[in-house]
Amino acid sequence: MTMFDLQREIVEEVAKIKQTETVDAAQLSKIRTTISSYASSIRDWELMVTYGEKAGGNPSLDPFIITTTRLLDLCLMNKAGLTQASPHFANDLQKAINDGDAILPPVRSRTRKNHIRETKAGAFWKRLYMAIFGGFAVVAPMLLMVLYKHLLTSLLTT
Known part of the structure; x- marks a missing residue:
């Protein structure tokens, strides 16, 4: 769910409470769960923004962007059939990942x-x-x- 959907659910429940002027346990439980999910999504969003800022605008350093410039992402995309790598390059990819050349989340060094x-x-x-x-x-x-x-x-x- 997106943050907008969670906000919409909260507002709809509040509107129901306002119309009926009563609150039952099921509504409270649903509101509590939705607010918890909403707070979690905000924390996740802040984490994604923080990592994006650490990447300095370079999408190849942002761990939330899947790109072919990172070996691990390229290998995953190749296995999922999203990219076509030549067979010898695919072996080089697997060897590089096994040897520790996979890219980390935003750090100054590339591997x-x-x-x-x-x-x-x-x-x-x-x-x-x-x-x-x-x-x-x-x-x-x-x-x-x-x-x-x-x-x-x-x-x-x-």
């Missing part, structure tokens, strides 16, 4: 392998920067104490 590689590289650089900063934080006060032998320097660095 799962690249995402893992970029995540590991980012973690390495973060550790390196922290090590350099930590080393500087330990060594700098000692250098100050050695180079400037003054009472104020000793008090400030210890």
Whole structure:
């Protein structure tokens, strides 16, 4: 059902209640179920909009758009008969999907392998920067104490 259909159902039930000026348990149950479905559809819509924004307007990065630019989508479309891929290309598709080259929902890298590689590289650089900063934080006060032998320097660095 679309959100419009759910809204229409809610309004129709409210109109019935207004006309009869009574509410029975069946109407309350139906309204409760319809409102729950409507709230769920709004959450789903917000999720779809969020992923669309993360994709930055690029439909090939939006997981709610099925496109032939993603290997997994192309393989699914091929199996459903929506596209015709050559036999050797279909084998390459299956191999790529098995090897981990299927596309993830919107991330900066195009494939799962690249995402893992970029995540590991980012973690390495973060550790390196922290090590350099930590080393500087330990060594700098000692250098100050050695180079400037003054009472104020000793008090400030210890």
